Amino acid sequence: MAAALNGMDVYFSQPNLMLPGSGLAGRLLLPYIERLRNSFTCWQNRVGFMEQFRISRAESGFPVFQSVLELENDRNGAEKRLASIPEPDVLRREMADFILRHKEFPATLQTQMAERLYLQQIRKGEIFSPFVLPETIHVSVNPQNSRPVYVVTWGVFDGPQTLPMIYIATIEDSSENVDRLLVGPDGKLRHDVDIPLPIGGLLNPELATRFDDFIVRNGAYGLTPATIASNLDKDFETLHPKLLRRIVLGPFYSSGITENNARINDILSKVRRDENAWLMSWTMQEIFSKNERPASRGFFSSTPAVQEFHIETNDLEAARMGVSAYEKHALVPHEAYQALYAAGEATAIFGNYKVHVISGRQVVSEV
Structure with a gap:
């Protein structure tokens, strides 16, 4: 796309x-x-922390309307949700520390980072x-x-x-x-x-x-x-x-x-x-x-x-x-x-x- x-x-x-x-x-x-x-940049970030993302495969080839509504709804609440997620630099340090201490991939922290990138993008441009x-x-x-x-x-x-x-x-x-x-x-x-x-x-x-x-x-x-x-x-x-x-x-x-x-x-x-x-x-x-x-x-x-x-x-x-x-x-x-x-x-x-x-x-x- x-x-x-x-x-x-x-x-x-x-x-x-x-x-x-x-x-x-x-x-x-x-x-x-x-x-x-x-909109597609936002959706691309959204799939990093959501379980599924649906498109109209058999008809238009575009995302289903529910995804459009979710973008609009998330844009309206972006500021409030961003305030509850740590800053990117903080998340990066925590991810590096988690990997060193646990020798595992920090999936939960990655999800938070993906959500922050999504909210920052949706706030940045017109969708x-x-x-x-x-x-x-x-x-x-x-x-x-x-x-x-x-x-x-x-x-x-x-x-x-x-x-x-x-x-x-x-x-x-x-x-x-x-x-x-x-x-x-x-x-x-x-x-x-x-x-x-x-x-x-x-x-x-x-x-x-x-x-x-x-x-x-x-x-x-x-x-x-x-x-x-x-x-x-x-x-x-x-x-x-x-x-x-x-x-x-x-x-x-x-x-x-x-x-x-x-x-x-x-x-x-x-x-x-x-x-x-x-x-x-x-x-x-x-x-x-x-x-x-x-x-x-x-x-x-x-x-x-x-x-x-x-x-x-x-x-x-x-x-x-x-x-x-x-x-x-x-x-x-x-x-x-x-x-x-x-x-x-x-x-x-x-x-x-x-x-x-x-x-x-x-x-x-x-x-």
């Missing part, structure tokens, strides 16, 4: 890589990959929590209607599917409070307002808490992007979602570990070096608004503006996903791709995937 996450860093760090159809650089996904890396709360990463103004436009990202680790997901939304805001603050008389973004991006939460302070609550209730993999975008449109009269993108990370395949695809795992088992015997896949889904029905104001009643989202019904897979478009990607080490190709399985396994082969710091796409 460490090799796969490093490979994704290399791929999404490419200077000219843009997320399809968005004009956004692939680099904006890197903080979420770093959160995953921090991929069940819900990574939103950040506003870009602000502009739509020149056609002078509405402020936000690009907002957040993350969700889905429990039933054990899959980490990254969401990116482009949202127009017709709230009066932000219109007065952000939009100048010329209909453009005011330059005299300092916006230190990224900003934690939705930029509109009056809606930020409600928006956080919304993503907690509407982040599950079982909800289609069309459903999530429609719910957002309904729940917030002055927020107008124009584009919602979801990046589903996984499944992950690893020789000798996962059982989610027997054909892939059998071929990966023949790769000579373990650090190259893996395959990481991800799916990019998007739903966009093709039209906005304007708000109507009547004497007795009024209706808010409503988005009409496009679902590509000519593509059965897109219709099933509830999206306007999607892309499937696979990242695989060069040695593993050679094994798949030599077995005559590359075409059958990758099918409609966009394949990226990595060797060192070089990535060759669309092989």
Whole structure:
């Protein structure tokens, strides 16, 4: 997994890589990959003092959701637990003394050291929590209607599917409070307002808490992007979602570990070096608004503006996903791709995937 996450860093760090159809650089996904890396480093330390550690071997290849919840819980109590464990230097001296006096390995002290390293790591970096709360990463103004436009990202680790997901939304805001603050008389973004991006939460302070609550209730993999975008449109009269993108990370395949695809795992088992015997896949889904029905104001009643989202019904897979478009990607080490190709399985396994082969710091796409 460490090799796969490093490979994704290399791929999404490419200077000219843009997320399809968005004009956004692939680099904006890197903080979420770093959160995953921090989580796996914590889990690696955790297995030093826990009896077992479970992953979803037959499905996603990621740790089971209980492990994600335990990380979050342990992070909240890390300071208190660290205070009850001796400092590392003290533990090292006690371990050396135990070995000299008893001629045995100090298993209990090693467990304490592993727990301390785990707690120090979990306190140090941001992890991929069940819900990574939103950040506003870009602000502009739509020149056609002078509405402020936000690009907002957040993350969700889905429990039933054990899959980490990254969401990116482009949202127009017709709230009066932000219109007065952000939009100048010329209909453009005011330059005299300092916006230190990224900003934690939705930029509109009056809606930020409600928006956080919304993503907690509407982040599950079982909800289609069309459903999530429609719910957002309904729940917030002055927020107008124009584009919602979801990046589903996984499944992950690893020789000798996962059982989610027997054909892939059998071929990966023949790769000579373990650090190259893996395959990481991800799916990019998007739903966009093709039209906005304007708000109507009547004497007795009024209706808010409503988005009409496009679902590509000519593509059965897109219709099933509830999206306007999607892309499937696979990242695989060069040695593993050679094994798949030599077995005559590359075409059958990758099918409609966009394949990226990595060797060192070089990535060759669309092989």
